[in-house]
Amino acid sequence: MSGVISSETSAGVNDFVIKIGTVNGTGSASANELLMKTIFRMGVPVVGKNIFPSNIQGLPTWYEIRVTGDGYAGRSGDVHLMVAMNPESYERDLAELSPGGVLIYDSTWPRPHFMSRSDITVIGVPLSLMCNDAFEVARSRILMKNMAYVGACAALLDLDIDVIHTLVDEMFVKKQKLIPANRQAVALGFDYVKDNFETPLSFKVKALDKTKGKIMVDGNTAAGLGCVYAGATFGSWYPITPSTSLMDGFANYCAQLRVHPETGENLYCIIQAEDELSAAGMAMGAAWNGARAFTPTSGAGISLMSEFIGFAYYAEVGLVYFDIQRVGPSTGMPTRTQQCDINLTAYASHGDTKHIVVYPADPGECFTMSAQAFDLAERFQTPVFFLSDLDIGMNDWMIDELTWDENYVPDRGKILGPDALKDIEKFERYICPQGDYIPERTLPGTDPKGAYFLRGSGHNKHGKYTEVSAEYQEVVDRLILKWKSAADYVPQPIVIKAKQKAAYGVIAIGSSDGAIKEACDKLASEGTHLDYMRIRAFPFPQSVEDFIASHEQVFVIEQNRDAQLMNLLVAETAATKASLTSIKYYAGQPLGYRFVHKALTDEIAVLSSQRKSA
């Protein structure tokens, strides 16, 4: 064995992180998926994060696989096995490796001698050389190099080679001819490492039984599928990273599941618009005309859609806007993640506007909450925002297998059909006969009695144009009561109580969940106990205010610079600013538990010293 593998590492069996640095556009994605899936199939939970550039070919890209026998859903912040395939990022990759870690590089070319570290082990595998010898075509040499590093990792981590073979067979089920070559490439890397190094490493994979009933899927695909199950028939969009795969998912499943079995005609319509303004208009027009309609976008798109959002809010048309957040402001970093549209979606558009927003935390919730979002939009006849992010939307998450309630019936809200219209003397659009702040609506083409004129200009409760102050106010006063009443219908917060009575609490939304749960567990094991509330929608239910009131101090953890969630809590609940402490992470990478653990530890230390001095 050439090189001594240090035992001083934070990694352990089923508890370590692999990171693969490659060049964008070299086909490494399927190799990385193969590696992750193998571990998953061995019954060991994994967390996959794709850290990629806004580029088609040539820039550095990484894939990170966390192996977590305990089943945590966030990143750790460590890297124990670095596959450094990209010379351009080699220096960075070397520096990022945790002490005691192992680095694999392509030894076909020598590494610069000055790029070394004494506290890690370096393993050279002549990947290019082996693949150039074994394969003829230039493109396949590049692709096979990826499969070869999977083989090298498999040897080091004691992966089940039969599982790899099965997965390769599945990958190429439609291109059977490619199976032998890919298997061969895996074997090249595997055998070389077996022959030249002591295997396996001290941190390795040991088969478990913890992935039964689980799936690996990204949030955008799950949300797109959720739209199919919710009964959405119309989607308009303008392509934008990182939301594009949501419409891809919807289109894909519609093509499979939404075509009339006899006529071959579509029971859905998808239109790629010329811009987000138009996408928003199309979705609103379709919703007004009785289709369940949505448009997926990112923050930049919401900015452009804002005029239609205000129109839909004021004219009371219910539709769903999917905002898959990326780093702003402006173009920002399109392939990096943040929770930076909390403010934007809560109040989008000019004038007094407040919206319903749901905050999914993982692909499982993306599936269920998309249906809930449509129900809320139609029940309350108002825009509903589905605020996901790049981390949830584009990364594969391990979640429970999706299920669908056979008895689900869409909540279409108050639509007066032909029969109902026959029975009433006169239809007026914004009267609320049930006294619940929600008016009745009609669809075009139903009955002459049902006609009304939709307008974004000042209107009274009869739906007529007005510039009379009292008439205008009557309508907007009802709108805010309607919005407030939605708090009882939105997905309610989830609270994880500490095992002991806790003086402090934590509040967060969305993709921060995994890292926070893990940090709280670690803190508990160190003797610090925290209650944790994950808010799942806006308007905030009363329980949010109660949670804050029942703790001495609450830490609001979020992924943006301006403490948007904390400020929203101050603005929209009775909580004082002093009762909340902001913890912010806005570097654009998925949140890791080490960051949260350290931030909470530091903040709690500050609070305790303040207490002592008081």
Next chain:
Amino acid sequence: MTSFVKPRIDRKNAPVNSLGLKRQDYDGAMSTLCAGCGHDSVTAAMATAFYELAIEPHKAVKVSGIGCSSKTTAYFLKEAHGANTVHGRMPSFATGAMAANAALTYIGVSGDGDSLSIGIGQMIHAMRRNANMVYVLENNGVYGLTKGQFSASADIGSIAKKGTVNEQPPLDPCIMALAAGATFVARSFSGDRKQLVPLIKAGLKHKGFAIIDVISPCVSFNDHKGSTKSYAHTYKYYHKAVHADYIPPTDEIMTSYDEGETMSVELHDGGKILLKKLDPNYDPTSQASAFSKIMESKASNEILTGLLYIDDTKEDMATQNNLEARPLNQVPYTELNPGPKALKALQAGWK
């Protein structure tokens, strides 16, 4: 101010259409535009077209953007749903509405500000999609509600009420429509109801995007000497090139015209559009011919009117999207929900 209900005066023995409805049944609220506004004449023409075609009012959908012209959707077809949307964004709203229910008849009303400036992208792209609607562009060369600024259709040399001379070249919606692949391109004048009503009828029956650019003078801000969108100027330079009549499937073409002066275009519903041409060399089914005729007329300061181009063979948006005849908004959830079994099956690949 609030909206006014238009007083209804029923005349004895007023004629009825095949649905038994009178022309007044196609009216809407009282107009709040200036007395003499060209738009009110266009409103009347639209109502008459629906009446003559005997379209049930509630089976129509009216959409508009923002501006004087966009207000007019409230002034006809009171039994139809209407949507006064966002400035320049009517086409997208209409597109979504049409996707949800392609079985209704859609009419959009817009102006030169709404269509040629703020909404130019949406109008062009609705044409490219061949969305099945009539798009009436009430064109007066001026922003009325904001008191007299030039619009993008103002001609070079046209003088504003306050004396400014326009130096920027005008955008011609018909030329743009031809370039964008619109399948029905027409121009008319609010003062010529005899030409306009049949054009609107033909547009309503055309399966695809029908644009009608209607010169509709603004009496308050652009009807003075030196304006090229005034009544006087339009009457002087108005040139009827092609007259269009809609002939329902049940009717035969009775009138006879000389060879070369008439042609008929078959429509999807079995009806026909009968075209009467003043220039025998003009072929309104040829894009190239329409282009050159419009450009030539411009050079001689003529306002070429009538149905300038038609192609009824191109698939409309609903057909392109493979939609069934039953509107999407009428498909029951049981047909939309793939069910738990399918969900289980499709997840096999995620394990």
